[in-house]
Amino acid sequence: MDSSAALARWIFDPSSRDFPLSALTVLVAQTGDEWQNTRTLCETYILPLLRKHRIRLVQVARAGHLESDGIEVLDDSMQPEQLHIEGAYKLSDELAFAGTVPQFAGVHTCALKFKGFVLDRWLAMEAKGETVRQAFGFNSEEGKRIEKSEYADKAKIAFGFNSEERKRIERSNEYDSVNRQSFYPLMDWDWTRADCLLYLQEQFNVRWKKSACSFCAFCSLNEEAVERFEEFPQDAARALLLEYTSLCLNHRSTLYKNRSLMSVLRKAANTTALESFQQLVSKTPMATYRVRRIMTSKGHGHRCTEQVDTDNLDALIAERGLTPITFHPDDYRIETGYAIQRDPENFPAREEFYVRAPATVASRARYGISWFDEKWKALDQAALF
Secondary structure: OHHHHHHHHHHHOHHHOOOOHHHOEEEEEOOOOEOHHHHHHHHHHHHHHHHHOOOEEEEEEEOOOOHHHOEEEEEEEOOOOOOOOOOOOOHHHHHHHHOOOOOOOOOOHHHHHHHHHHHHHHHHHHHOOOOOEEOOOOOOOOHHHHHHOOOOOOOEEEOOOOOOOHHHHHHHHHHOOOOOOOEOHHHHOOOOHHHHHHHHHHHHOOOOOOOOEOOOOOOOOOHHHHHHHHHOHHHHHHHHHHHHHHHHHOOOOOOOOOOOHHHHHHHOOOHHHHHHHHHHHHHOOEEEEEEEEEEEEOOEEEEEEEEEOOOOHHHHHHHHOOEEEEEOHHHOOEEEEEEEOOOOOOOOEEEEEEEEEEOOOOOEEOOOHHHHHHHHHHHHHHHHO
């Protein structure tokens, strides 16, 4: 939304820019999980302007789980017809693979991996050492986003941070180099998010929607956000499936920091989305997982997830003498069999249980299963004494 406002003003008001439109390239990183009405707005109002003024639009996406997989150029055209929000390798693919949801601690790694890396890689290929000016759509109220922006170090970048985002600007400027000098048009214009919305309303007679992944954990759950889930119940169902998968492996890992998406949709009485989720779960292949966790301190630790060759969790619980525990986080039903229940007050601590979950999750540990096994055995030996 902020970037669209900056772009629209550059097109409609030549005095707002110090470059010709022929020198402008619009670069978009597609995460693969954008809201459908973002596509509708851009294809209805923005793309016709790009075609009229022959402004180059480049749409790029991450090509795979590893950085060595590179990026995929979805479209590169001065006559763009479509916004490719489907991406290539999606952020939701990554989350389903890891069995988790976006993490709140530290920088937003999802943005760095699916936006920052993609933009950096394309700029490195395109600019080839030349100085480039690049504008990001951060408005003046987004100081924290500017602080965490660690984008291309070989380009002169214009960030769309608005006039209330001074902290983000200060942090971003730390990454300037000979080939990368960032600038922030919305800050220069003293435009807040409200200013951006008003400008787009005046130009196109429509209320613009904020761009975001449909399951974004960092979005404000205001009335508009809840209405989007009502409008797109299938997107809500897919977000619920990500949350359910995460909760199967970590019973405290809800999509939002202090509440689950399930609780939000139930409060809004969004029965269509909830029914779509139940249908989606019924069609989703499931698998049994052994989940081990080493907690080194409160809120910090390592997890190892391994798929087990059995479809009968009840039989596994009986065979191995596990403790059956059923969790009901916000009306999800998660059945588990515990081998080791950890002491929440003492560290380091071990936890081990078996659970049925969507079969998308990989058998993995952050530093490898062999590394995890060594740490696990060391703690096991320590427990004997």
